[in-house]
Amino acid sequence: MRDSGQLLLVTAAGMVLVASVAQTAVAGPRDVRIAVAFGALIAFGELLRLNLPGDRESAPVGFAGALGYALLIRVGAHPVDDAAGQVVTVTAIGMIAGALPHLAAGRPARVRGMALRLLSVACVALVFRPIAGNADVVKNWGLAFSLMTSLAVAAVLLEVVLTAVLRVDEQRARFRVALVDEMRVQLPLGAAVAASALLIAFAAEVMGLAALAVFTAPLLVTQVAFRRYAGIRATYLQTVRALAKVTEIGGYVEVGHSERVSKLAVAIGRELGIHEPELLELEYAALMHDIGQLSLRDPIPGGATVLVSRQDQRRIAELGADVIQQARVLGSVAEIVRRQNEPYRETDTASLPGAAWEQGAAGQHGRASGSPLGSRIIKAANAFDDLVGSSLDPVRAAAAVQRLRLDTGSEYDPGAVEALSRVVARRSLIHL
Amino acid sequence: MGKLSRVALLYVTAVVAAAVAVLVRGPFTGLGWSYIAVLGALVIISESRATQLRQGRLSWSPSSTAMLASVVLVGPVGAALVGACTAVALRRGPSVLQRVFNTAMHVLSAYLAGRAYLALGGHVGLPDASSFPRIIWPFAGAAVTQVAVNHGLLGGVLWLTRDAEPASAHAGVGLSARLQLSDLGYGAFGLLIAALWRVVGPFAPVLVLIPFIVARWAMAQFAEQQRAYEATMGALCQAVETKDFYTRGHSERVSRGSVMIAREIGMRGARLEALRYAGMLHDVGKLGVPTKVLQKTGKLTEEEYQAIQLHPMQGLAIVREIGFLDEALAGIMHHHERIDGRGYPTGLAGDEIPEFARVLAVADAFDSMTSTRSYRGARPVEEAIAELGKWSGTQFDPAFVAAFVAAIRREGWQRSAGEPAAAGGGLGAPSTAGPQDERSAPAVQDRDDPAAPQRVDSQ
Numbered sequence: 001m002r003d004s005g006q007l008l009l010v011t012a013a014g015m016v017l018v019a020s021v022a023q024t025a026v027a028g029p030r031d032v033r034i035a036v037a038f039g040a041l042i043a044f045g046e047l048l049r050l051n052l053p054g055d056r057e058s059a060p061v062g063f064a065g066a067l068g069y070a071l072l073i074r075v076g077a078h079p080v081d082d083a084a085g086q087v088v089t090v091t092a093i094g095m096i097a098g099a100l101p102h103l104a105a106g107r108p109a110r111v112r113g114m115a116l117r118l119l120s121v122a123c124v125a126l127v128f129r130p131i132a133g134n135a136d137v138v139k140n141w142g143l144a145f146s147l148m149t150s151l152a153v154a155a156v157l158l159e160v161v162l163t164a165v166l167r168v169d170e171q172r173a174r175f176r177v178a179l180v181d182e183m184r185v186q187l188p189l190g191a192a193v194a195a196s197a198l199l200i201a202f203a204a205e206v207m208g209l210a211a212l213a214v215f216t217a218p219l220l221v222t223q224v225a226f227r228r229y230a231g232i233r234a235t236y237l238q239t240v241r242a243l244a245k246v247t248e249i250g251g252y253v254e255v256g257h258s259e260r261v262s263k264l265a266v267a268i269g270r271e272l273g274i275h276e277p278e279l280l281e282l283e284y285a286a287l288m289h290d291i292g293q294l295s296l297r298d299p300i301p302g303g304a305t306v307l308v309s310r311q312d313q314r315r316i317a318e319l320g321a322d323v324i325q326q327a328r329v330l331g332s333v334a335e336i337v338r339r340q341n342e343p344y345r346e347t348d349t350a351s352l353p354g355a356a357w358e359q360g361a362a363g364q365h366g367r368a369s370g371s372p373l374g375s376r377i378i379k380a381a382n383a384f385d386d387l388v389g390s391s392l393d394p395v396r397a398a399a400a401v402q403r404l405r406l407d408t409g410s411e412y413d414p415g416a417v418e419a420l421s422r423v424v425a426r427r428s429l430i431h432l
Numbered sequence: 433m434g435k436l437s438r439v440a441l442l443y444v445t446a447v448v449a450a451a452v453a454v455l456v457r458g459p460f461t462g463l464g465w466s467y468i469a470v471l472g473a474l475v476i477i478s479e480s481r482a483t484q485l486r487q488g489r490l491s492w493s494p495s496s497t498a499m500l501a502s503v504v505l506v507g508p509v510g511a512a513l514v515g516a517c518t519a520v521a522l523r524r525g526p527s528v529l530q531r532v533f534n535t536a537m538h539v540l541s542a543y544l545a546g547r548a549y550l551a552l553g554g555h556v557g558l559p560d561a562s563s564f565p566r567i568i569w570p571f572a573g574a575a576v577t578q579v580a581v582n583h584g585l586l587g588g589v590l591w592l593t594r595d596a597e598p599a600s601a602h603a604g605v606g607l608s609a610r611l612q613l614s615d616l617g618y619g620a621f622g623l624l625i626a627a628l629w630r631v632v633g634p635f636a637p638v639l640v641l642i643p644f645i646v647a648r649w650a651m652a653q654f655a656e657q658q659r660a661y662e663a664t665m666g667a668l669c670q671a672v673e674t675k676d677f678y679t680r681g682h683s684e685r686v687s688r689g690s691v692m693i694a695r696e697i698g699m700r701g702a703r704l705e706a707l708r709y710a711g712m713l714h715d716v717g718k719l720g721v722p723t724k725v726l727q728k729t730g731k732l733t734e735e736e737y738q739a740i741q742l743h744p745m746q747g748l749a750i751v752r753e754i755g756f757l758d759e760a761l762a763g764i765m766h767h768h769e770r771i772d773g774r775g776y777p778t779g780l781a782g783d784e785i786p787e788f789a790r791v792l793a794v795a796d797a798f799d800s801m802t803s804t805r806s807y808r809g810a811r812p813v814e815e816a817i818a819e820l821g822k823w824s825g826t827q828f829d830p831a832f833v834a835a836f837v838a839a840i841r842r843e844g845w846q847r848s849a850g851e852p853a854a855a856g857g858g859l860g861a862p863s864t865a866g867p868q869d870e871r872s873a874p875a876v877q878d879r880d881d882p883a884a885p886q887r888v889d890s891q
Contacts, residue, residue: 076561145632188646195642202631202639203624207564214624218643225650232657236664238754243668243716245750250719294719295674323674326667329660 005169006112009162013115016122017092023085030082034075037209039094041065041216046098049110050223052185053233054276056163057113060226061219062098064193065212066091066117067155068200070125071148073132076208081133084125091121116162120155127151152197156190172426174273181276192222237283244287252293256390262286264381264423265374271419274373282374285324285336289378292320292337313341336374344376344413376413380404380420383412394428436529440592444533447585451536454512454543463513467505470634471498472517474641479521494641496578496615499542500622501637503574504567505629507556508546515542533589541581549574558630559623567623575619582615618644669712672719679715682799685847687711689795689836690788692843696835703759707788710760714767714792717747741776744768763788767796770827790829794820794836797828802847813845 029035045062052058070087072080095114103109128151131137137144163186164179171178196219203211244258265286269279293316321338324330387400401421408414436444478494495518502514515538519531550556554570555563621640628636669683690711694704718726721743725736732740748765766780766789773781775793801816811819817837824833 141631141633145635188649192643192646195639198632199624199628199639203628205631206559206561206627208561218621218640218647222643222647222650225647225654229650229654229657232654232661235754236657236661239661239665240668242751242754243665243672246668246672246716246719249717249746249750251722291668291671294671323667323671326670327660327663329663330667 005166009119009166010111010115013118013122016088016119020085020088020092020122023083024089027083027085029086031075031078031080034069034072034080034209035082035086035090037212038065038069039090039097041212042069042091042094043098045216046095046114047101048220048223049098049102049113050227050230051234052189052226052230054181054185056185057110058186058189059095059098059113059117060189060193060196060223061216062095063117063121063159064196064200064219065216066094066121067124067152067193067197068204068212070121071128071132071151071197071201072204073138073144073201074205076205079133079138082129084122084129087125087129088118088122092118112166116159119162120159123158124151124155148198148201149194152194155197156187156194160186160190171270173270177273177275184276189222189226192219237280240284240287244291247290247293250294252296253290254389257385258287258290260390261289261378261381261385264384264420265377267423268377268381268416268419269374271422272373272377272415278374281330281333281336282377284330285333285340285374286378286381288320288324288333289337289340289382290316290320291323292316292318294323295319310341317341332372332374336372336378339371339375340378340382342371342375342379343411344371344408345410373413373416377416377419380412380416384420384424397424397428437592440589443588443592444529447540448532448536451512451516451539454509454539455516458509460509463510464506466634467502467629468510468513470637471502471505471514474498474637475514475517476520479518494644495538496582497618497622497625497641498637499538500545500571500575500578500619501625501629502622503542503546503549503578504554504556504559504571504623504626508543508550511542511546512539515539537582537585540585541578544581545574545578548577559627560630564627571620571623575616575622578619579615665709665712669716672716679803682803683712683715685799686714686792686795688846689798690791692839693791693794693832693836696839697831706758706760707763707791710763710788710792711795713747713751713760714764714796715743715747716750716764717743717745720746741768744777759786759788762786763792765789767792769793771829772826775827785829791832794828794832797823798836798845799847802845810847813840813847 042062042065045065046059048061049057049059066087069082069090070084072082074080095118099109099114128148131147137147160182161179164175164182167173167178167182168175173181196215199215199218200211203215207214241259244262247253247258248255262283266279266283269282274282296316317338317340321334324334324337383404384397384400387403388397391397401417401424404412404417404420408417475495475498478498499511499515502511506514516535518538519535521531549570552570552573554567554574559567621644625636625640628640632639666684670680673679673681673683687708688711691704691708694707699707721739725732725739728736744765744767748761751764752761763786766775766778766785769775769778769780769785769789770793771782771785771790773779798816798820801811801819802813804810817840820828820833820837824830
């Protein structure tokens with residue numbers, strides 16, 4: 001069920017590939033030297049594939065090489081009229097050859113990324129290969145240039161859109177949110193890929209196959225930069241995750257509490273359509289939400305902050321926010337932690353419980369305390385985890401959700417609690 | 433540059449006069465103005481960026497690439513005009529004098545690169561397939577000339593102003609030596625712009641530069657993330673220290689001391705970074721030791737001593753999942769081992785102890801000795817050095833003790849804030865929330881003090 005999108009994608013790519021191989025076999029391979037050169041570049045690029053922030057996989061050099069091949073008009077003075085089928089076949093062979101060393105080293109094959117790229121390349125090849133030999137197009141360089149540019153851009157966009165669709169399927173994100181997030185991460189590198197593909201295609205006309213090597217160089221520089229960026233992002237998250245555990249080692253909170261709260265909070269945030277950068281802030285805040293307890297001389301028994309007085313909760317939140325504030329760069333994370341205990345509605349409305357309930361249930365945010373959405377999500381997730389802990393019992397989980405529901409409108413954000421209940425219901429289905 | 437000496441002013445004036453002469457003399461007939469317009473615009477845009485990328489080996493500004501492309505397309509005078517566009521750059525920061533000098537430098541280097549290109553037999557104009565590979569040698573000559581002239585002129589200014597800022601001049605020369613090769617590499621893309629111009633016209637520079645601009649963006653993101661990471665790591669380490677008032681700033685200083693030792697023995701790059709983090713995180717496991725044990729006055733029972741001995745392992749349990757740390761993990765786990773094998777947690781001896789752990793042990797002990805503890809005052813640096821020497825070979829690795837002492841003699845030691853002896857110091861130890869909160873237990877003993885022998889009841 002969860003893999004249906006991916007299955008569909010891989011099947012489509014496989015069918016395109018079979019058709020391409022059949023076409024190439026019937027028509028016979030052309031321009032073998034050029035095909036081998038591009039196949040080698042694609043394999044090399046696949047070998048150097050790269051992980052982008054947010055568990056995204058990319059192979060910029062291989063993708064640019066394949067697109068360059070699909071957009072090729074001439075190598076030196078020699079006109080290239082390879083059929084679309086051959087382009088797809090060469091791309092697939094290159095990808096597989098580049099993926100083999102990864103498999104040998106015990107790393108995952110990442111079929112999905114390869115299928116995405118293959119489909120994008122196939123689309124470009126299907127549109128452009130038939131016109132590549134057309135004299136009218138080739139002579140009018142303005143037309144050829146704009147056509148090739150739009151195809152390269154379209155290919156990159158297609159990859160982004162397909163990835164977003166798959167992510168909707170996998171992570172239950174909203175499509176618009178997933179698309180914007182995907183664009184934010186992929187487009188800079190995508191621009192470099194499209195430009196390099198065009199450079200390879202154009203420069204082959206001036207400098208022959210040497211263009212492949214020459215114009216791979218700038219993209220390699222780009223890739224190195226992205227690798228370092230993705231590396232520090234991953235390290236950052238690992239470090240916060242690891243250091244958030246100090247509260248557990250110190251006996252301040254139950255083992256696994258921070259991680260469970262952060263996972264739940266992120267799931268709720270995704271359910272509510274929060275974008276990735278804010279989702280990351282939410283994750284950091286959730287991981288560190290109890291860090292203020294380090295300033296306590298003695299741990300709260302069991303670490304359940306929901307059981308101590310409201311004043312103590314506030315103090316812990318303040319102390320934690322102060323710690324995070326020290327980092328200066330995590331201002332909004334500190335704010336989320338600082339206000340994690342604020343009730344959804346200020347106490348003055350609590351004097352009219354009926355009215356507050358109705359207003360809260362109706363989702364009117366008129367007199368809400370105005371704490372950040374992240375704080376409200378963590379408040380709900382934290383309370384849920386304090387009640388349920390590491391238990392997977394669906395009955396207990398349902399009871400906890402019910403208890404939180406009773407307090408929506410005054411204590412908890414109804415929206416956050418509803419999202420929580422959906423997340424919990426899904427999870428219960430898995431564990432039943 | 434600030435105030436210039438008379439000689440330096442004369443030098444700058446001469447450079448500017450030469451540049452003006454080039455620009456005035458021309459000739460301006462037959463120049464490809466459309467090329468100059470596109471490439472000049474490119475120079476203005478790239479020089480207007482507020483920050484130039486200076487990250488490791490990736491150091492580059494597109495303007496020199498554009499100037500080399502103009503050498504091929506429009507010749508020396510045209511290249512000088514493109515170089516002159518640096519004057520228009522909308523960048524705040526440099527003084528007028530700096531800007532004038534920079535512009536003159538670019539004009540001269542572009543012009544001379546153009547002359548070198550012609551002298552080596554290069555043809556001005558659009559290259560085509562027949563130009564390759566003959567064009568490569570004149571172009572390489574032009575690129576070398578440009579880099580050499582730029583660095584020579586810049587080096588001259590730095591040398592003439594070296595008295596004012598000796599440190600920065602020194603750093604500048606070292607930097608430029610490293611940059612020359614990469615400058616040449618990026619310069620090569622000037623030829624590619626020129627070569628592509630025949631096929632895609634003025635889009636050539638745009639297409640060639642997009643991957644680099646994206647790379648620069650990614651590097652800027654990387655630098656920003658790295659800063660954020662450092663700050664977050666520092667804040668979290670401080671949070672860990674709030675439990676123990678006396679060790680405030682300890683991790684930071686151990687980290688600094690370890691780096692001093694490592695530099696002294698020639699460690700660099702990723703290992704040095706990992707060691708720095710190991711220093712910051714070495715005591716993270718102390719959170720697992722009950723506060724009452726950590727702060728107990730008087731002698732410890734056998735059980736309490738064992739609880740303390742567990743802290744390196746608990747530290748390891750916390751940081752194990754931080755991927756890049758690798759070697760640092762071993763350092764954190766073994767930082768209480770002794771060379772004679774009488775340390776904990778595993779009793780390794782001599783070279784069996786990981787290098788990081790041996791470095792950390794020296795820095796850790798030294799900072800403990802030079803910091804105040806309730807049961808003793810801070811010792812002067814000299815006394816602490818003598819103490820390190822005394823235990824060198826039994827508790828500490830002699831090589832690292834020697835390296836540390838040499839580094840301290842040269843750079844000095846910034847001890848913790850609030851120490852009366854550290855007048856004017858205190859840079860290392862951040863003063864966080866008021867100490868009143870934590871001072872609930874006045875008679876606190878640092879139970880992790882490697883400088884004080886642990887007192888166990890049964891002994």
